[in-house]
Each structure stands twice: as structure tokens, then as C-alpha cells.
Amino acid sequence: MMTDPIADMLTRMRNALVIERPHVDMPLSKMKTGVADVLQREGYIWDYEVLDTAPAKTLRINLKYSATGERVIQRLTRVSKPGRRVYSESRKLQDVMQGMGIFVLSTNQGMLSSREAKAKHVGGEVVCEVW
Template sequence: MMHDSIGDMIIQIKNAACAGKEIVELPHSNMKAAVARIFQQEQYLDSVEKIGSKPKELLRLKLSYEGKVPVLTNVKRVSKPGLRCYVTKYKIPTVMGGTGISIVSTPQGIMTGKEAWKRGIGGELLCTVW
């Protein structure tokens, strides 16, 4: 049985935003930390912290809110363990007419779709956020 850690992270963030929670804690991995940093750069998260020590390291994510409304309205996992989705530079989607972002795992690291397009590279389309 496969475990989708990025999918679990995305769902935990989405559920916390819907429930009005301010902080989400989840097990640390380098890939989760990279995705969380992109969420923070795009202002969907206020802060990303690594807490604890090995082997029980955790990521503490603080969600962004405008008043009482979460900034993050929806997240969709695109590439899944059972059906991977790879895109070229030209196939990276625009999300909600440019108001959202796509996150792509490339040979040069995890980045937004816009940054991957500027660098002229494609990769695995992890998720879309708006």
C-alpha cells in the first residue's frame, strides 16, 4: 500500500482552513517543507517552522487569514501515486485565470508553475492552489 504524504499534507491544510484553525502540525519531510515554503512565499501561510528533533521532527504551519476568512480557498492534488502527471513548460496550467498557483517538482527543485515556465523546464505537476 502506498502512502501519499503530499496529498495528506494538502488535505490537512485544507481541512484546517475550512475549520478556522490557525496552526497545523504534521510530520516533517524535505518535500513537504519545500511545498510549505512555496505556500509561504505565495502568502497562503504566515509561517513555516521545523520543530522537534529526529526521529520525531514536525512541521508547524501557521495559516494566513484576511479577517476571519482563510486566504487559501482550495487546493487540488493533481499528480497522485496511482496516476502521475508530468508537464512540459508549455503545458503548465494557469490556475483561476492567474489568481492561483500550480506547484511543480522539477529537476531543479520544487517551484511554482510560473517560475518553472520562466526557467523553461517542466516536471511533475504536484497540485494547484487558489
């Protein structure tokens, strides 16, 4: 039984990036789709798609690499964990890598990047850090 599906998602993505796979597949959930949507909007992945597989649907994330083959995502870290939830107000969100990275937040307006959350003046649970 998996206790933290988001940590599993991030680990699958880290492992695929290390071996330079073009895409990574994982079980589908709304929260994982939200994280993938934020990563696509911010330019960290090419895109994502929902595959209708049996017995359950699958989320496929197409990873992004530079023209020289360097990974666009250098680091994926889970911030809020099942045993310790981390929440932040929009005005208290710090820059990640001096603006080179983002936090992914779960807010009452859906999944947002830290840049979008600051612009909309909403806070929420800090799901992960990406740079």
C-alpha cells in the same frame, strides 16, 4: 501505513482551514517542506517551521487569513497521485483560475510554483493546485 504523504498534508491543511486554526502540524519530509516553501513564497501561508519533537521532527505551517477572517487558500487539490503521475512542460502549464492560483511542481531545480517554472523554462511533476 500512509501511502501518499502529500495528500495527507493537503488534507490536514484543508481541515485546519475549515475550522480556522492558526497553524497545522504534520510529520516532516523534504517534499512537504518544499511545498510549504512554495506556498510561503507565493503568499498563501505566513510561514512554516521545523519543530524538533520526539520521536520524529514535525512541520508546522502557520496559515494565513485576511483581515476579515476569510481564508487565503480557497482550494487545495492533489494533481499527481501515486497511481497516476502527471508531468508538464513549462510552456504547456495553464493558468489556474485565470492567474489567481498556482500549480506546485517538483522539478530538477527543486519545488517551484507554476509562475517560477514558466520563468525558468522548466517542467516537472505537477504536485498540487492551489487557489
